[in-house]
Amino acid sequence: QVQLQESGPGLVKPSETxxxxxxxxxxxxxxxxxxxxxxxxxxxxxxIGYIYYSGSTNYNPSLKSRVTISVDTSKNQFSLRLSSVTAxxxxxxxxxxxxxxxxxxxxxxVWGQGTTVTVSS
Amino acid sequence: xxxxxxxxxxxxxxxGDRVTITCRATQSISSFLNWYQQTPGKAPKLxxxxxxxxxxxxxxxxxxxxxxxxxxxxxxxxxxxxxxxYYCQQSYSTPWTFGQGTKVEIK
Numbered sequence: 001q002v003q004l005q006e007s008g009p010g011l012v013k014p015s016e017t018x019x020x021x022x023x024x025x026x027x028x029x030x031x032x033x034x035x036x037x038x039x040x041x042x043x044x045x046x047x048i049g050y051i052y053y054s055g056s057t058n059y060n061p062s063l064k065s066r067v068t069i070s071v072d073t074s075k076n077q078f079s080l081r082l083s084s085v086t087a088x089x090x091x092x093x094x095x096x097x098x099x100x101x102x103x104x105x106x107x108x109x110v111w112g113q114g115t116t117v118t119v120s121s
Numbered sequence: 122x123x124x125x126x127x128x129x130x131x132x133x134x135x136x137g138d139r140v141t142i143t144c145r146a147t148q149s150i151s152s153f154l155n156w157y158q159q160t161p162g163k164a165p166k167l168x169x170x171x172x173x174x175x176x177x178x179x180x181x182x183x184x185x186x187x188x189x190x191x192x193x194x195x196x197x198x199x200x201x202x203x204x205x206x207y208y209c210q211q212s213y214s215t216p217w218t219f220g221q222g223t224k225v226e227i228k
Contacts, residue, residue: 106155
């Protein structure tokens with residue numbers, strides 16, 4: 001079955017750019033929407049944005065000025081870049097797949113295990 | 122943005138109890154409401170999508186109902202593995218938003 005694995009630095013300095021990659025295995029990245037979600041320590045879930053395999057994106061307005069999500073279908077990967085990070089960006093970052101190929105109305109059914117990112121000098 | 126409010130924020134229950142969690146949206150979201158379960162140190166797991174559809178592999182003791190602004194997640198008979206935090210999420214419009222979570226603890 002489809003599995004997702006996040007990868008990237010666990011420590012990022014303030015004002016720098018956080019970069020994470022989600023690798024899709026056991027299935028193709030094509031014909032699905034893919035999301036990034038984060039969860040600060042001890043807090044709830046925040047949707048960051050999604051990308052369709054074709055490259056179209058939708059970002060949370062609260063982060064839009066700092067977020068870029070991209071896709072590399074040849075590698076079956078999609079990526080997150082978050083610029084100008086502060087301590088408030090310290091969180092567990094998850095990648096996830098929308099359940100239905102043509103829409104995200106039906107929730108996110110496959111999640112990565114998450115990767116912890118700490119913003120600190 | 123559509124705000125999602127869950128109640129209660131936490132509850133204590135015993136194995137075998139019937140548990141109900143509610144989720145309210147600040148505007149109508151039709152049936153575009155999903156429920157997730159998260160256990161400590163794990164990623165969220167999709168339980169229910171579009172308010173009442175059971176995700177494949179999820180036990181039938183979980184059920185969801187509601188439409189418009191008010192929704193419920195019911196666990197008919199709580200099992201030990203159900204002690205977790207539950208989140209609702211609206212997928213009606215972006216930015217998708219989650220409730221603050223309901224922690225189900227052992228009484």
